[in-house]
Amino acid sequence: MKDDAHVSHVTVDPGAAHASARTLVLNGALPGDETLAPVEEALLAMLRDTGTLVRDIQLRDIPLAYCQGCFECWVKTPGLCKTDGDAGREITGAMIGSDLMVLLTPVTFGGYSSEIKKAMDRSICMVSPFFRRVDGEVHHRRRYRRYPALAAVGVLREPDAEQERIFRTLVERNALNFDSPVTAVCILPADAPPKVIDDRLASSLEPVLGHLAGRAA
Amino acid sequence: MSARRAVLLVGSARPSGTGNSEAIGAYLLARLAEGGMETEVLHVSRCQRPEKERLLLQAIDGADLFVLSTPLYVDALPYLVTRCAERIAAHRAEQPERSTVRFLAMVNCGFPEWVHTCTALDICKVFAREAGFEWTGGLGLGGGEAIAGRALEKLGGQTRRLRSGLDLAAEALLAGRAVPEEAQALLARPAIPSRLYTAIGSIGWLRAALRHGTLRRLGDRPLESDRTP
Numbered sequence: 412m413k414d415d416a417h418v419s420h421v422t423v424d425p426g427a428a429h430a431s432a433r434t435l436v437l438n439g440a441l442p443g444d445e446t447l448a449p450v451e452e453a454l455l456a457m458l459r460d461t462g463t464l465v466r467d468i469q470l471r472d473i474p475l476a477y478c479q480g481c482f483e484c485w486v487k488t489p490g491l492c493k494t495d496g497d498a499g500r501e502i503t504g505a506m507i508g509s510d511l512m513v514l515l516t517p518v519t520f521g522g523y524s525s526e527i528k529k530a531m532d533r534s535i536c537m538v539s540p541f542f543r544r545v546d547g548e549v550h551h552r553r554r555y556r557r558y559p560a561l562a563a564v565g566v567l568r569e570p571d572a573e574q575e576r577i578f579r580t581l582v583e584r585n586a587l588n589f590d591s592p593v594t595a596v597c598i599l600p601a602d603a604p605p606k607v608i609d610d611r612l613a614s615s616l617e618p619v620l621g622h623l624a625g626r627a628a
Numbered sequence: 629m630s631a632r633r634a635v636l637l638v639g640s641a642r643p644s645g646t647g648n649s650e651a652i653g654a655y656l657l658a659r660l661a662e663g664g665m666e667t668e669v670l671h672v673s674r675c676q677r678p679e680k681e682r683l684l685l686q687a688i689d690g691a692d693l694f695v696l697s698t699p700l701y702v703d704a705l706p707y708l709v710t711r712c713a714e715r716i717a718a719h720r721a722e723q724p725e726r727s728t729v730r731f732l733a734m735v736n737c738g739f740p741e742w743v744h745t746c747t748a749l750d751i752c753k754v755f756a757r758e759a760g761f762e763w764t765g766g767l768g769l770g771g772g773e774a775i776a777g778r779a780l781e782k783l784g785g786q787t788r789r790l791r792s793g794l795d796l797a798a799e800a801l802l803a804g805r806a807v808p809e810e811a812q813a814l815l816a817r818p819a820i821p822s823r824l825y826t827a828i829g830s831i832g833w834l835r836a837a838l839r840h841g842t843l844r845r846l847g848d849r850p851l852e853s854d855r856t857p
Contacts, residue, residue: 441714477707479641480699486836490850504851520754522704522747525711532701539847540833542826549739549826555849577750584703584747 432463432627435509435559437502439516439527442471446601447515447566453608454515454564457616461623466505470526473498477529484536490554492536499533507537509559510626511619514582518565518598521577537589545587553590560619561591564612565598593622633666634801635691637684639698639709641673646777648736652769653697655780655791656734659798665693672698672708684712685719693730693801694761696752699772700737704748717759731761732797732807736772738829740822742815744770765807767797769815771825773832789814 436454440447451467458465474497483493492499506512516527523531539552563582567574579596586594597615599608636657640647650669657667668687675684688694698709705713720726733752735745745768756763769790780787780794793814797807818825837843 477641478701480647480701480706481642482836486833486842486846487840489837489842489845489848500851504853507851508853519710520713520717520751520758522710522751525707525714528701528704528710529707531704532707535702537851541830541846548741548743549822554847555852573750574754577747577754580750581704581747584744588703 432461432510432623433508434458434461434463434465434511434513434623435505436465436467436513436515437527437530438467438469438471439514439524439530440469440471441517441524441526444517446568447517449605450564450566450599450603450608450612451515453605453612454513457609457612457620458513461620461627463510463623463627466509468502468505470530475499475502475529475533478532478535482540485540490536492533494533502530503534503537506534506559507555511623512559512561513619514561514563516563516565517601518567518571518574518578521574522581523563531585534589550588558590558592560593560595560622561586561589562595562597562616562619564616565596566601567598568601570600593619595619632664632692633668633690634660634693634695635687636667636669636695636697637688637709637712638669638671639696639706639712640671641706641708642777644671647699648772648775648777649697649699649734651775651777651780652734652736652772652790652794653695656695656697656794656798659795660693660802663798663802665802672712675712676708681712681715685716688716688729689720689723689727691729693732693764695732695734697734698736698748700735700745700748703744705735705751713755713759717755720759726760729761730764730801731756731759732764732801733766734769735766736769736775738771738773740771740818740825742768742770742812744768763806764801765797765811767793767807767812767815771818771820773829774819774825786819789817789819 476494476497516523539554541552542549543552565578575598582596595616595618636653638650640649661667675681735748737744749766793811796811800807837846
């Protein structure tokens with residue numbers, strides 16, 4: 412995987428350079444917030460143990476403009492955001508080129524942090540403007556043949572069942588709209604000890620790790 | 629006694645006067661003004677600089693009613709609104725005594741079904757709790773693209789139920805009550821059948837593509853590589 416011009420903080424495991432499966436981790440920590448660091452460390456170690464190529468992007472460290480809601484990525488430059496000169500195209504390219512995408516985020520009012528949201532909003536170019544029906548609801552048709560599995564790891568400042576419920580629902584809705592083949596959610600308290608982090612990540616992410624193993628085989 | 633004050637925050641990134649969120653919010657705000665409230669409109673896209681953000685925080689702290697009208701982006705609040713909500717909650721957490729502000733969230737989406745907005749409305753409710761606002765309710769609207777940034781009154785029967793729902797909401801807010809469920813029930817009923825809405829929407833995309841000379845490229849996969857799974 413090449414180093415990209417705008418994605419300055421990218422960690423790639425050189426030992427997995429020839430791996431056949433790829434994982435993209437988007438870290439949505441806000442500036443000055445280090446509460447995700449121990450979870451990120453454990454997550455990356457676990458993912459690298461699978462033998463896949465892991466790319467970790469700290470969103471707060473890269474230039475990324477916000478989606479302007481113009482829909483030009485659907486009708487004027489199909490599949491590409493009109494905004495060039497930032498990391499947007501690189502990130503959406505990395506998303507669609509991955510077998511697994513992991514969103515690491517502080518749980519923010521039950522949703523993602525603004526850093527994750529900025530990247531997710533820019534990803535609408537990955538789907539078609541046209542429609543399909545899923546269980547009676549209208550969604551967008553897929554643009555690409557395959558989409559990555561989706562996992563979200565949310566860190567909660569304090570226990571909050573309502574925020575957990577909303578977070579899980581949001582990930583399910585994203586997976587539905589992006590046609591992700593497999594989905595997993597892990598929610599951790601901000602003060603979780605290392606053993607709890609390791610155990611919860613392993614159990615919660617089992618479905619997507621199984622998918623990744625299948626892709627690597 | 630001074631008039632009560634309502635602040636509308638428009639969550640769309642689109643230019644002023646062109647967004648559906650603004651049109652919906654403006655209609656509600658006009659009803660509140662008719663009821664005697666002082667009103668102010670702020671655009672989240674214009675509150676990015678620190679001095680503008682400070683003014684936004686002051687306006688909200690000094691309001692009796694804070695109304696958010698926003699589009700749905702990827703199943704949740706857009707980045708700009710999420711970031712603004714983070715700042716508002718952090719700012720209000722620092723206040724020794726938080727002012728009493730009531731909060732109404734209105735989320736519109738381009739899909740015909742309003743249920744797509746439920747997660748974003750849930751997020752708004754948690755935001756209200758974290759920021760110390762009094763939750764007056766959430767209103768979700770499907771088929772928002774049919775408004776095309778126009779004033780709701782000019783759209784006649786197409787927005788009749790939407791306007792009735794907003795009228796009910798305004799009436800309740802002016803009386804100091806929470807928004808009644810009947811208001812959401814009115815918004816939940818689509819103005820046109822779902823299949824007609826998506827057919828019109830698809831024609832709209834095709835016409836836009838024709839205008840841009842991209843008709844044959846609408847299905848392009850520019851990010852696809854030999855590594856794309």
